[in-house]
Amino acid sequence: MAVPISQMWTIASYVVSQKLRGNKRYPLVMQLEPLFRCNLACAGCGKIQYPAHILKRQLTPEQCWSAAEECGAPVVAIPGGEPLLHPQIKEIIEGLIARKKYVYCCTNALLLKQRLEEGLLKPSKYLSFSVHMDGQEEHHDFAVCREGTFKTALEGIKLAVEMGFRVTTNTTLFDGADPNSVRAFFDEMMALGVEGVMVSPGYAYPKAPDQKTFMREREKTQSFFKMLLSNRKAAWKFNQSPLFLEFLMGKRDYECTPWGLPTYNIFGWQKPCYLLQDGYVDTFKELIETTEWSNYGRASGNTACQQCMVHCGYEPSAVDHTFSSIGGLFATVKAMLASSYVDSTQAAALSEEAKKPHGPLVQLGISAGVRRVDNRQAEMAASGV
Numbered sequence: 101m102a103v104p105i106s107q108m109w110t111i112a113s114y115v116v117s118q119k120l121r122g123n124k125r126y127p128l129v130m131q132l133e134p135l136f137r138c139n140l141a142c143a144g145c146g147k148i149q150y151p152a153h154i155l156k157r158q159l160t161p162e163q164c165w166s167a168a169e170e171c172g173a174p175v176v177a178i179p180g181g182e183p184l185l186h187p188q189i190k191e192i193i194e195g196l197i198a199r200k201k202y203v204y205c206c207t208n209a210l211l212l213k214q215r216l217e218e219g220l221l222k223p224s225k226y227l228s229f230s231v232h233m234d235g236q237e238e239h240h241d242f243a244v245c246r247e248g249t250f251k252t253a254l255e256g257i258k259l260a261v262e263m264g265f266r267v268t269t270n271t272t273l274f275d276g277a278d279p280n281s282v283r284a285f286f287d288e289m290m291a292l293g294v295e296g297v298m299v300s301p302g303y304a305y306p307k308a309p310d311q312k313t314f315m316r317e318r319e320k321t322q323s324f325f326k327m328l329l330s331n332r333k334a335a336w337k338f339n340q341s342p343l344f345l346e347f348l349m350g351k352r353d354y355e356c357t358p359w360g361l362p363t364y365n366i367f368g369w370q371k372p373c374y375l376l377q378d379g380y381v382d383t384f385k386e387l388i389e390t391t392e393w394s395n396y397g398r399a400s401g402n403t404a405c406q407q408c409m410v411h412c413g414y415e416p417s418a419v420d421h422t423f424s425s426i427g428g429l430f431a432t433v434k435a436m437l438a439s440s441y442v443d444s445t446q447a448a449a450l451s452e453e454a455k456k457p458h459g460p461l462v463q464l465g466i467s468a469g470v471r472r473v474d475n476r477q478a479e480m481a482a483s484g485v
């Protein structure tokens with residue numbers, strides 16, 4: 101596990117204090133979306149298809165700080181859009197650091213090198229650049245729909261590491277992905293000196309309410325991650341809960357805890373999670389108190405939740421499990437100390453995969469054509485309007 105001790109300690113003491121207070125629904129990571137504009141137009145993006153007048157809007161630093169204070173989560177992730185396009189991103193991040201929040205600036209890194217050379221920010225234990233990298237060069241450029249993106253992001257990562265910044269990568273995996281290639285990608289990222297990688301399947305939108313199909317899709321996701329994450333190399337570091345990785349591998353089951361990663365953006369607090377948009381409210385308190393949480397998660401029967409194994413719903417569940425019992429703590433320590441997951445069946449499956457052609461790439465559980473981006477709006481987003 102590649103999370104620094106000070107951050108682990110902050111999270112552990114925060115979760116324990118929530119439990120001692122009997123708070124069942126506590127936020128762990130706040131997702132702060134200060135804008136939806138982006139300089140890319142990825143085909144699977146759920147943000148950049150807003151109309152131009154929405155793409156022009158952005159949160160002020162004061163709005164960001166006040167939301168983070170109200171929410172109280174010890175970690176703030178800043179996706180977007182592309183946060184480095186926000187003209188006041190420096191103030192936003194510095195203000196969050198001043199409030200002792202661990203900040204993950206989730207960037208596609210197209211502007212990272214340039215911004216760092218301009219002196220954007222100073223290294224801090226509270227700040228990580230979490231770079232969107234969807235695999236090796238060919239896979240990444242395909243996923244983000246633009247050639248050359250991988251190389252540009254790599255330059256940004258190298259400079260950030262050289263300058264002493266904490267750098268992680270985040271990878272959304274696609275149906276048709278080559279597990280051997282993703283493993284080689286882990287090697288490449290570790291060789292660059294990043295602190296750790298993060299992986300998650302994409303969100304599987306329910307095309308049809310066919311439970312049998314959903315079950316097969318979820319099993320497909322689990323068998324992919326079992327192949328990918330068994331027989332791990334000692335050099336690989338993951339910047340996420342080891343129990344969440346076991347969940348992806350199908351080794352344990354969790355129910356979603358969407359309040360663990362609440363999302364705040366120009367519309368307010370998003371109900372119920374980062375992936376679904378069932379309305380907005382003005383305050384975090386209202387989000388917690390007025391959302392019908394029983395309508396979400398797998399057990400609810402909600403078709404939108406049946407295939408979902410995305411980190412924003414399940415990583416908080418895994419962290420909560422760690423601190424809920426001696427068993428959870430023991431399972432986490434065991435996963436951290438003996439994390440190679442040797443499995444000869446999965447090694448054989450990987451060898452078989454190496455003989456197969458891979459692609460075309462589509463997001464896990466999503467058929468091509470679902471949530472298609474309007475190219476005209478995407479181009480407007482890319483030009484920064």
Ligand code: SF4
Pocket residue numbers: 138139140141142144145146147148180181182208232244
């Ligand atoms: S990098 Fe891609 S997925 Fe991320 S906000 Fe931009 S267009 Fe969307």
Ligand code: SF4
Pocket residue numbers: 356357358372373374375376396397398404405406408409410412413414
């Ligand atoms: S399972 Fe949880 S995270 Fe996934 S879509 Fe449903 S509410 Fe959102």
